[in-house]
Amino acid sequence: MSVWFITGSSRGFGLEITRAALAAGHQVVATARKAETVREQFPDAGDALLTVPLDVTDHQSIQAAVDAAVERFDRIDVLVNNAGTGLLAAVEESDDAAVRAVYETNVFGPLAVQRAVLPVLRRQHSGHVINISSIVGFATAPGWGVYASTKFAVEGFTETLHTELAPLGIHVTLVEPGFFRTDFLDPASLHTGPDTIDDYAPTVGAMRAAAASLNHAQPGDPVKAAHAIVEMAAAPEPPLRLPLGADTLQAFDVKLDTGTCQPV
Numbered sequence: 001m002s003v004w005f006i007t008g009s010s011r012g013f014g015l016e017i018t019r020a021a022l023a024a025g026h027q028v029v030a031t032a033r034k035a036e037t038v039r040e041q042f043p044d045a046g047d048a049l050l051t052v053p054l055d056v057t058d059h060q061s062i063q064a065a066v067d068a069a070v071e072r073f074d075r076i077d078v079l080v081n082n083a084g085t086g087l088l089a090a091v092e093e094s095d096d097a098a099v100r101a102v103y104e105t106n107v108f109g110p111l112a113v114q115r116a117v118l119p120v121l122r123r124q125h126s127g128h129v130i131n132i133s134s135i136v137g138f139a140t141a142p143g144w145g146v147y148a149s150t151k152f153a154v155e156g157f158t159e160t161l162h163t164e165l166a167p168l169g170i171h172v173t174l175v176e177p178g179f180f181r182t183d184f185l186d187p188a189s190l191h192t193g194p195d196t197i198d199d200y201a202p203t204v205g206a207m208r209a210a211a212a213s214l215n216h217a218q219p220g221d222p223v224k225a226a227h228a229i230v231e232m233a234a235a236p237e238p239p240l241r242l243p244l245g246a247d248t249l250q251a252f253d254v255k256l257d258t259g260t261c262q263p264v
Contacts, residue, residue: 001025001026001027002021002026002027002077002078002233003026003027003028003029003069003073003075003076003077003078004017004018004021004026004027004028004029004076004077004078004079004080005029005031005065005066005069005076005078005079005080005117006018006021006028006029006030006031006080006082007031007032007054007056007080007081007082007083007109007110007113008031008032008056008082008083008084009030009031009032009035009038009051009082010032010033010034010035010037010038012082012222013082013132013177013222013225013226014030014032014080014082014083015038015041016222016223016225016226017080017082017226017229017230018030018038018041018042018049019041019042019223019226020223020226020227020229020230021078021230022042022045022048022049024230024234026048026078026230027047027048027049027050027073028045028048028049028050029050029051029052029065029068029069029072029073029076030049030050030051030052031051031052031053031054031065032051032053032054032083033053033054033055034053035051035052035053035054036051038051039051050068050069050072050073052064052065052068052069053065054083056083056105056109056110056112056113057104057105057108057109059112059116062112062113062116063116066116066117066120070120075120075124076117076120076121076127077124077126077127077128078127078128078130078233079113079114079117079121079127079128079129079130080130080132080229081109081110081113081114081129081130081131081132082132083105083109083110084105084106084109084132084150085101085102085105085106085190085191086102086147086190086191087099087101087102087146087147087190087191087192087193088143088144088147088190088191088192088204088207088208088211089143089146089191089192089193089196089204090142090143090145090196090197090200090203090204091145091146092197092200093193093195093196093197093200093204094145094146094193095193095195098146098191098193099146101191102146102147102150102191103150103153106147106150106151106153106154107150107153107154110131110154111157114129114161117129118165118170121165121168121170122168122170125168125169125170126169126170127169127170127171128170128171128172128173128233128238129158129161129165129170129171129172129173130172130173130175130229130233131154131158131172131173131174131175132175132177133151133154133155133158133174133175133176134147134148134151134176134177135176135177135178135179135245136148136151137151137152137154137155137174137176138152138155138176141207142200142203142204142206142207143203143204143207143208143211144207154174155174158172158174159174159240162240171237171238172240173232173233173238173239173240173241173242174240174241174242175229175242175244176241176242176243176244177225177243177244177245178243178244178245179245190211192208225244225245228242228244229242
């Protein structure tokens with residue numbers, strides 16, 4: 001039995017990972033801005049579930065959630081940095097406020113959560129950090145430039161974290177999902193910006209239309225993905241990367257074939 005600490009647990013991957021971890025017999029600290037909505041999803045979880053409010057852009061709420069987790073379960077074994085937000089806009093269309101907002105949640109958020117949790121893992125000389133990246137963390141497309149750059153950042157610091165923590169007995173994994181049937185493409189999660197530039201209609205405009213038509217019809221099953229993540233975390237030597245979805249594997253193959261990404 002492990003203690004999981006999951007951010008962004010109220011919906012999408014966070015909710016399904018919470019469900020899968022509980023089903024596997026683990027204890028879960030499920031965090032979200034509105035933690036009460038998580039508890040409502042699991043009325044029979046009992047003492048195995050602790051729901052705690054957490055805003056990844058608020059350092060005080062992060063530390064309070066970590067303290068509550070340790071007070072309740074005396075340890076944290078698996079950290080899942082899942083909370084995130086999206087931005088679908090041409091790079092030129094993305095103003096400073098929009099860019100800073102997505103970076104605050106997608107980059108500075110997981111960094112802050114890690115800083116709060118890692119002292120616990122280091123004291124234990126064990127644990128597992130799982131950072132949720134994306135298919136666009138290595139192969140981007142029109143409209144996803146700024147969002148992709150946040151995931152490129154996550155990929156970069158997570159690779160380094162893997163090297164830094166391995167001697168301390170702590171595992172690190174990047175999960176790289178493609179398009180899954182979560183609510184990521186809903187307006188509440190994916191921002192498109194108020195201003196558009198007509199010249200980008202054939203590229204970014206087409207991507208906006210495609211995203212709208214794909215919403216809740218994505219090919220990936222988030223329930224299967226969540227179970228794959230929980231199973232992966234139980235492995236004695238979990239991988240640095242866990243690509244999820246046929247579209248992710250295809251994108252990686254295309255990047256290799258075109259020479260834009262060369263294996264070492």
